[in-house]
Amino acid sequence: MYNNEEATPAFTEFLELLGETVCLRGFSKYAAQLDTKTDSTGTHSLYTTYQGYEIMFHVSTMLPYMPNNPQQLLRKRHIGNDIVTIIFQEPGALPFTPQNIRSHFQHVFLIIRVHSPCSDNTCYSVAVTRMKDVPPFGPPLPPSGVTFRDPAAFRSFLLAKIINAENAAHKSEKFHAMATRTRQGYLRDLAENCVSSAPLDTASKIDILMSLASKRRERARAREGAELGALGGIAWRVVAQDFGGGAAELPCVLAISAEFVVLADCSTKEVVFNCFCADVIGWTAERLALKIYYGRGDHVALRVPEGGAQDIREVVQRLKALTIGCETVDMTLRRNGLGQLGFHVRLDGTVSEVEEYGFAWQAGLRQGSRLVEICKVAAVTLTHEQMIDLLRTSVTVKVVIIPPYEEGGARR
Numbered sequence: 001m002y003n004n005e006e007a008t009p010a011f012t013e014f015l016e017l018l019g020e021t022v023c024l025r026g027f028s029k030y031a032a033q034l035d036t037k038t039d040s041t042g043t044h045s046l047y048t049t050y051q052g053y054e055i056m057f058h059v060s061t062m063l064p065y066m067p068n069n070p071q072q073l074l075r076k077r078h079i080g081n082d083i084v085t086i087i088f089q090e091p092g093a094l095p096f097t098p099q100n101i102r103s104h105f106q107h108v109f110l111i112i113r114v115h116s117p118c119s120d121n122t123c124y125s126v127a128v129t130r131m132k133d134v135p136p137f138g139p140p141l142p143p144s145g146v147t148f149r150d151p152a153a154f155r156s157f158l159l160a161k162i163i164n165a166e167n168a169a170h171k172s173e174k175f176h177a178m179a180t181r182t183r184q185g186y187l188r189d190l191a192e193n194c195v196s197s198a199p200l201d202t203a204s205k206i207d208i209l210m211s212l213a214s215k216r217r218e219r220a221r222a223r224e225g226a227e228l229g230a231l232g233g234i235a236w237r238v239v240a241q242d243f244g245g246g247a248a249e250l251p252c253v254l255a256i257s258a259e260f261v262v263l264a265d266c267s268t269k270e271v272v273f274n275c276f277c278a279d280v281i282g283w284t285a286e287r288l289a290l291k292i293y294y295g296r297g298d299h300v301a302l303r304v305p306e307g308g309a310q311d312i313r314e315v316v317q318r319l320k321a322l323t324i325g326c327e328t329v330d331m332t333l334r335r336n337g338l339g340q341l342g343f344h345v346r347l348d349g350t351v352s353e354v355e356e357y358g359f360a361w362q363a364g365l366r367q368g369s370r371l372v373e374i375c376k377v378a379a380v381t382l383t384h385e386q387m388i389d390l391l392r393t394s395v396t397v398k399v400v401i402i403p404p405y406e407e408g409g410a411r412r
Contacts, residue, residue: 006061008090010114013117017155020046020048022044033078055159055162058087075235082106083106086109088114091113091115107174108355119276123148123149124148126142134171134174137165232257232258236315237266239251241304252265258277275295282293283319286311293402295412330399331398333359333360343365350410368410370410372399374394374399
């Protein structure tokens with residue numbers, strides 16, 4: 001689905017029904033995190049308004065296509081971080097299952113199937129699949145077999161369905177918990193950093209003003225590390241390992257905001273790496289070094305000079321606060337009497353099954369764990385066959401894993 005290079009006539013007809021194609025460069029309205037300055041996320045996108053709402057669509061065929069990247073990570077970083085996803089199907093398409101593409105954030109899929117496209121008899125049918133903790137939302141679907149033939153009525157129905165789907169998803173357990181944590185963080189910040197020690201009494205206004213003025217210097221000091229909860233970027237001086245340049249070291253500034261992780265070259269001032277915070281899945285922290293894992297196990301390696309251990313601790317605290325990632329775990333795995341390790345691994349390096357009470361299970365390996373290093377080799381650089389061969393033939397199997405979520409799903 002992410003590898004479509006061109007829009008078919010039927011898909012183009014559907015997009016024209018939904019909204020208007022706009023040029024992103026210089027676009028001043030709601031852009032949904034698309035680049036409106038340098039065309040890094042494509043030159044055009046689909047935009048519309050509905051009953052006071054601005055809607056910018058992340059359209060797979062309008063986002064940049066990378067022929068050497070079959071996973072199309074740039075497209076996934078936008079579409080995979082959307083709560084509501086529209087799946088467009090033409091006649092003869094196979095049934096859709098969310099298991100093929102569902103990410104950690106995608107909670108609702110609207111499946112649109114076109115019938116007799118690009119003709120006078122064009123019509124559309126709609127189906128919905130949602131996470132079990134997302135409550136039902138309107139407008140209600142028509143009875144089975146009934147299609148939308150009026151383009152204006154279908155557009156109004158679909159846009160209302162999209163907006164209501166996003167609102168309903170925010171009531172799910174995951175997003176409710178995220179909103180609660182955010183509100184608690186703001187309240188805690190107000191209580192700890194914005195409360196004056198000056199008392200209020202029943203004196204006159206003049207007396208109160210004089211009291212506040214006289215006690216202004218007694219205001220409580222901000223707690224140490226309060227800035228780590230800021231939404232804007234916080235920066236640290238680091239040295240990054242440039243794997244593309246013969247493992248040379250590159251002086252950089254590491255900046256982490258509520259949305260992005262960015263590395264900028266100190267000499268050229270250019271961004272040499274960036275990813276969404278939502279893409280960060282884990283990290284390995286040492287006293288003066290740090291590896292940040294993202295996507296399906298890619299990583300950036302950083303270090304700080306002697307005396308910079310506090311910077312590493314601050315970066316880790318920032319990552320804990322803003323990402324879904326966690327600390328990696330080193331394991332040495334033993335074989336049973338048959339020479340087996342007692343677990344199975346998928347193509348992407350995630351563990352699909354662990355033999356209960358076997359050596360791997362006793363070491364702490366669980367279903368959903370992600371192998372990021374196998375015997376000092378980055379798992380993302382290995383094919384599935386190479387991973388299996390390395391696990392089978394190594395005398396001592398040492399792995400670095402990213403533990404799964406508490407419910408058992410892999411971090412991705």
